[in-house]
Amino acid sequence: MDHTAKKNKRLMALNDNKAGMEGLDRDKINKIIMESSKGSRFYENELKREQQVNQRIEKMMLQKAQITEQQLKKAQAEVERMATELERSRDLSRVIVHVDMDAFYAAVEIRDCPELKDKPMAVGSMSMLSTSNYHARKYGVRAAMPGFIAKKLCPNLVIVPTNFAKYRAVSGEVREIFAEYDPHFQSVSLDEAYLDFTDHLEQRQSWPESLRTHRFHASNFGLKSLPQEAVPEEKDLSPVLFDDSPSSSPCLSGPEGVGAAGGAFEVFGTSVEEAVREMRFRIEQKTMLTASAGIAPNMMLAKVCSDKNKPNGQYRLPSTREAVMDFVQNLPVRKVSGIGKVSEKMLNALGISSCSHLGQQMGLLSLLFSETAWHHLLQVSLGLGSTFIPRHEERKSMSTERTFKELSKVEEQLSLCRELCEDVAEDMKEEGLKGKTVTLKLKNVSFEVKTRALTLPYAVATVDEIFAVAKDLLKTEIDNESPQPLRLRLMGN
């Protein structure tokens, strides 16, 4: 193919339009990323995968060409009916909040090492970064970018290794606060959660001021005794680097004062916004870290809203059908949780980039996508989402995997496999679990991934039981390739 050059440009390119980039411009960044990637086995594999997606799209377009006016009309009517039905059950009565800590890992590391405060930094390794701070983002340094490429974009970048034990501890502190607003909150990860504020707000209406009053803690930074104006101090209080958030910190405008003990305090109101502001305030007082939040009538919308005034901000979408529909019209499909890179590309091929397009094309989509998929898209286009927060269900799988430098010797592969089985068995023991399906995952040096699974008639949990199965699966693969050895870079199970 000769027209791939253009496409390739977009393949590895900087994926984001989030933060402003003052250091380097986009083209320059993309050029550096491309030069670092081109020719690598990783890149070759990415190209291959892109081709697969393109083929999927071609197939879809062919299918589209087959659709008759008749079919489309019929599908349209069907969609219409379903939309009416969904509309009938629209529930705007819940107040759902999505909270997201700002650049969490990076913020924690900066808090604990003020040296880093004004430097571009990221958390991770030369192989992979988890997150980066604001300064680094200016250079195009992003989460999920390998550190060695980030270093090329920003030679002064400081890379701090991850310290999950610490993040877990901080996360625990934040979750204690979440629980006070919704004991049934659902955490998505260490730094993110959904809360249903409905009940809290009802209670809150009859709360005296005392319950809505929260103190600035003098323990934060060098704030011994607070001066009368806590307002301008607030920024200095924040250890987080995102001091550029424009509309997002109207925060300390409410009535606040100085307590008898000398600590300043603030009284929060009874509205949703005030309650969420209060929660974020308490998080910051407790952890010296900032959070952003989205407030909306369902989970899907709340999630999008939390991104709106990030970092250190919040956004409320009013609970009216009109506001919701309005909000959704201009929403790029990619912003919706669950619509990733591939779905976006497929939708784009159909001329769909915003949710308003979704609404217009639902007839077509119902013919080209699976039932579950188009139902979901229809809901999105109507601004619908879950209005209750499901409790975290029981885990369905447990796994461990490791990447290493090329491993080609059979004995080494087997002993590594055993090691992984030991790890999994240990983890299973900790939770007192058993499992019936053993899955072996292999990635070769060309980044091709394979999984091999076997389901047993009974549940297993011990190393020996698991390894017995995994060893067989691995041996089968080794035999399969022989006389060529398996050249593995990752193994998991």
Add this chain to the structure above:
DNA sequence: TACATACAC
């Protein structure tokens, strides 16, 4: 059930 793919963080 087996496997691959997509997605999220």
Add this chain to the structure above:
DNA sequence: TATGGTGTATGTA
């Protein structure tokens, strides 16, 4: 030198 790890859902055979 160098592109992660863990878990869920879904489509398809």
